[in-house]
Amino acid sequence: MIKLPAVDPATSPEQRGSGYPEPFRSRMGDRSKRRLGDACGLTKFGVNRVTLGPGGQSALRHWHTLEDEFVYLLSGEVVLVTNEGEQVLGAGMCAGYPAGKKDAHHFVNRSAAPATYLEIGSRVEGDNAFYPDDDLMWGENENGTFAAHKDGRRY
Numbered sequence: 015m016i017k018l019p020a021v022d023p024a025t026s027p028e029q030r031g032s033g034y035p036e037p038f039r040s041r042m043g044d045r046s047k048r049r050l051g052d053a054c055g056l057t058k059f060g061v062n063r064v065t066l067g068p069g070g071q072s073a074l075r076h077w078h079t080l081e082d083e084f085v086y087l088l089s090g091e092v093v094l095v096t097n098e099g100e101q102v103l104g105a106g107m108c109a110g111y112p113a114g115k116k117d118a119h120h121f122v123n124r125s126a127a128p129a130t131y132l133e134i135g136s137r138v139e140g141d142n143a144f145y146p147d148d149d150l151m152w153g154e155n156e157n158g159t160f161a162a163h164k165d166g167r168r169y
Contacts, residue, residue: 019054023063026053034074035161035169038150043070043123051134059137065130066092072121072133076145076152080138083111085121090129092121113138118146 016022026049032042044067051061066072072085075095086108093100094109096119103109103121111119113136123129143152149163161169 021053045070060135062133066123070123074145075118075120075147076143077116077118078143080113080141081136082113083135085109085133087131091125092129
């Protein structure tokens with residue numbers, strides 16, 4: 015039996031769907047996530063193993079104020095959508111998003127097969143995420159994280 019600090023990803027709880035409020039949650043499609051960093055007890059950065067089924071999205075297109083993000087594609091194919099347009103990424107390719115860079119991004123699986131990747135991100139207190147295509151922002155304050163309209167009203 016494997017024990018910490020090692021983790022078998024298959025034994026980490028699988029989370030399906032999204033934490034977004036509607037009408038955004040249903041747009042994510044087939045997405046599952048295993049929080050490997052949490053399973054290892056990491057607190058400074060997160061590591062998730064994500065699988066997007068055909069038609070699935072990683073997130074709404076977004077950027078972070080304080081959090082760096084890095085993604086490494088393990089299998090399959092996704093379309094990376096950024097402010098500059100679209101490009102196809104395959105297994106072994108990666109993408110990085112520096113904190114504060116207003117280049118909103120997300121992955122969409124337009125193929126007929128699942129795609130799996132590792133997403134790694136810093137955990138910085140006070141980080142906010144902005145969604146230029148949608149009436150949504152994700153904020154964090156002393157009471158925790160929250161979803162809000164761009165004018166500040168909470169969902």
